[in-house]
Amino acid sequence: MIDRNTKAPMTQNQCYKHVPCVDLFGDTKIKKETFTESFLVPPFSVLDTKQPYWQKRKKVWKNLILDDGSTRAGKLAKRTENWNEESDTYEIISKFDVSILDPVLSEVLLKWFAFENCKTFDPFAGDTVFGYVSSFLGNEFTGIELRQEQVDFNKEKTKGLNTKYICDDAVNVLNHIKENTQDFLFSCPPYFNLEKYSQLPNDASNQKEYKDFLQILNVAFSNAINCLKENRFACIVIGDVRDKKGYYRRLPHHICDIFEANGMKLYNEIIMFEMIGRKALTANRNFITRKNPKTHQNVLVFYKGDERRIKEIFKKLRWENLN
Ligand SMILES: C[S@@+](CC[C@H](N)C(=O)[O-])C[C@H]1O[C@@H](n2cnc3c(N)ncnc32)[C@H](O)[C@@H]1O
Numbered sequence: 606m607i608d609r610n611t612k613a614p615m616t617q618n619q620c621y622k623h624v625p626c627v628d629l630f631g632d633t634k635i636k637k638e639t640f641t642e643s644f645l646v647p648p649f650s651v652l653d654t655k656q657p658y659w660q661k662r663k664k665v666w667k668n669l670i671l672d673d674g675s676t677r678a679g680k681l682a683k684r685t686e687n688w689n690e691e692s693d694t695y696e697i698i699s700k701f702d703v704s705i706l707d708p709v710l711s712e713v714l715l716k717w718f719a720f721e722n723c724k725t726f727d728p729f730a731g732d733t734v735f736g737y738v739s740s741f742l743g744n745e746f747t748g749i750e751l752r753q754e755q756v757d758f759n760k761e762k763t764k765g766l767n768t769k770y771i772c773d774d775a776v777n778v779l780n781h782i783k784e785n786t787q788d789f790l791f792s793c794p795p796y797f798n799l800e801k802y803s804q805l806p807n808d809a810s811n812q813k814e815y816k817d818f819l820q821i822l823n824v825a826f827s828n829a830i831n832c833l834k835e836n837r838f839a840c841i842v843i844g845d846v847r848d849k850k851g852y853y854r855r856l857p858h859h860i861c862d863i864f865e866a867n868g869m870k871l872y873n874e875i876i877m878f879e880m881i882g883r884k885a886l887t888a889n890r891n892f893i894t895r896k897n898p899k900t901h902q903n904v905l906v907f908y909k910g911d912e913r914r915i916k917e918i919f920k921k922l923r924w925e926n927l928n
């Protein structure tokens with residue numbers, strides 16, 4: 606679609622201003638809001654983190670959170686022999702060589718798939734980003750994390766917010782959170798051994814065999830699903846990883862299998878399109894073996910309960926002004 610004034614092609618966000626639309630939440634008025642006004646980011650199955658509206662909001666969150674992964678800088682165990690620039694599957698490795706969750710993604714998922722003043726949790730908590738964003742928005746957050754130093758850091762960083770970090774194995778989540786008490790399950794578990802977080806024997810990223818890694822995820826997520834109330838969503842951020850021969854292991858599919866076996870079916874699959882960054886430097890080399898450098902992650906959204914109740918429970922969205 607072309608902008609009548611500038612004659613330039615309109616972005617997805619601008620289109621909304623000019624296209625008559627029905628309100629998705631049952632209001633009868635025709636809306637003239639942009640997508641970003643209504644949904645924070647356009648609510649399609651591809652999230653484009655390179656867009657200025659995303660980057661601007663991310664900067665504001667980063668200044669609030671001030672967790673750049675520095676606690677894990679140099680503390681991660683060496684990458685495994687399977688890892689190299691070619692087999693690396695995603696580009697969120699920060700300047701400290703560790704992945705950090707995107708706070709805007711956290712905010713969007715919380716707003717779209719949770720509701721105000723709810724109970725949120727993550728059995729593979731890692732850094733402070735999700736807990737910070739969730740509690741900043743008024744929710745309660747419980748994070749289970751295996752590494753004591755990360756738990757100590759997170760507690761310090763989120764002092765004064767409604768967060769609780771527990772140092773334990775994710776498979777023991779039911780020892781800390783009661784069944785049917787939580788409103789939103791979020792997790793970004795290890796992507797097998799793409800990053801090795803510790804040498805601890807029960808660290809999911811420290812398993813020699815992929816099947817042992819999957820078994821930890823299976824038990825942890827099965828128990829976590831029990832903590833979730835009926836008629837609630839779970840969002841899992843994940844990326845596929847290649848095996849030693851270069852084939853994809855189909856990790857997102859295996860996560861879907863775990864959730865489906867526990868009564869949560871896949872409701873949305875969102876592709877998060879990321880900054881190309883240093884992938885551009887290795888693209889030529891990767892392509893010699895015809896591997897497409899991966900510039901996206903998958904966000905899997907599962908639902909537990911009666912889908913007919915979604916529109917009654919999940920109401921119109923409201924955004925905080927962060928500036
Ligand atoms: C991908 S990171 C978490 C994502 C988080 N948003 C981040 O970027 O830090 C995975 C986390 O799971 C933790 N972990 C690994 N195995 C675990 C286990 N069995 N129980 C609990 N946490 C575990 C790791 O220490 C790591 O911090």
